[in-house]
Amino acid sequence: MSPLPAPIITAAERGFAFADLYAVGLVFCALALFAAIGALSHQGDRAFSASIIYLGFGAVAAIGVELLGIRWLEPIADARLIEHVSELAVIIALFGAGLKLDRAFTWRAWSGVARLLLIAMPLTIAGVALFGTGVMGLSLGAAVILGAIVAPTDPVLAGDIGVGPPGDEEEQEPNFSITGEAGMNDGLAFPFLFAGLFMLQPGGAGWIGDWIVADVLYALVAGFAIGASVGFGLGALAVRLRSRRLLSATFDAWLAIPSVLLVYALTEVAGGYGFIAAFAGGVAFRRYERTHEINRPVHEGAETVEKLGELTVILLFGSMLSITGLQAPGWSGWLLVPVLLFVIRPAAVMIATAGSRHVSNRERLFVAWFGVRGIGSIYYAAVAAGAAQLSAANAGIIVWTAYMCVLVSILVHGVTAAPLSRALLPEPGSPGARSRLRRTRRGGGGTEPSPAEG
DSSP, X not given: OOOOOOOOOOHXXXXXXXXXXXXXXXXXXHHHHHHHHHHHHTGGGSSSOHHHXXXXXXXXXXXXXXXXXXXXOOTTTTHHHHHHHHHHHHHHHHHHHHHHOOOOSOHHHHHHHHHIIIIIHHHHHHHHHHHHHHTSOOOHHHHHHHHHHHSSOOTTGGXXXXXXXXXXXXXXXXXXXXXXXXXXXXXXXXHHHHHHHHHHSSSTTTTHHHIIIIIIIIHHHHHHHHHHHHHHHHHHHHHHHHHTTOSOGGGGGGTHHHHHHHHHHHHHHTTSOHHHHHHHHHHHXXXXXXXXXTHXXXXXXXXXXXXXXXXXHHHHHHHTOOHHHHHTTHHHHHHHHHHIIIIIHHHHHHHHTTTOSSSOHHHHHHHHHOOOOOXXXXXXXXXXXXOTTSOHHHHHHHHHHHHHHHHHHHHHHHHHHHHHHHHHSOOTTSHXXXXXXXXXXXXXXXXXXXXXXX
């Protein structure tokens, strides 16, 4: 006897299915996009950043996920997916940050950025590692990993306080330093993360030689070399294609996406640091012909996709928040948040910028405060969560502690960006701002700020 045919689901039956979760999700995404467009349209008119609105929508999504019992993303179990989503957002932001910067490649011009990278960043990692071992009870390797995760500042969220688009006449030193720092320290965190993972393995210190050669020297040099050469070549190609009318100006805004994907992928294939290459590629793309009209639309395209990536990652981040997760770091993990934001970061920057003739004391405070944690830290937390060397217990503590640092940073830095920019930075177009702009254009030199500026 032949089996009965499967019942046919008619259109009417499907039409009477209320509260379909997929449709509910589409409604939520539509509302989130409307809110994002509104937030970005008037971002300069309000006292807080758009990322706070994204975070709020993410928190609403987290409540909905809990109430509906939906199986949703988890920071540890779904680390690989979170890693790739945040990775794309970061590399596009890094390329866009590189496109903004217009300084001569001299030590004096970039010394402020170098101080933050070579002094402030290692001091921040050391401070977090010391807290992790002494207060949180982590092993040295796990504590170094935590330091590497929360040390990088974010090129996406720092955009509100960084330099403007290509051709902006008001590229002040504090904004330039924050943008340059955020552009490079995402990649520079990798060697420290790998060092922490090596420390967790048995066998003593035999790994140090290979780490220095492969994870520090080679990977950094490859990242800079491939990123700069490919970025410069792509900039030259784009300009020449435009001049020969083989590339329509209509598509200038799309050039950043294939450019950064190619730069990043080639570097990763070669075993270099793709984050370093993405930033170097953006800088080199701009340097081919700094004043060419193509630079602004390419940056605008990168910024549009960057904002969409920011919205996506922050929404996902907020939607993963849970009571269990908030409890995971314990009191010591939560204590790290104010210690990092109010003590370790400011102290590291003040030490790094001591004696600098490029910034006044008020500008040093500005840079010290705005160590914005964000998508870069989410990415590194996902990488650490997927590492076999890290135990499940330590992974949970480290990931959720990093998440809490990001959560609080989005809130406090998002609220203070506008008022502190007005209070601590010279007014654009003021005599002090113009004189510093002239000094940096002559090669980044400077004199000691006057008492009025300090």
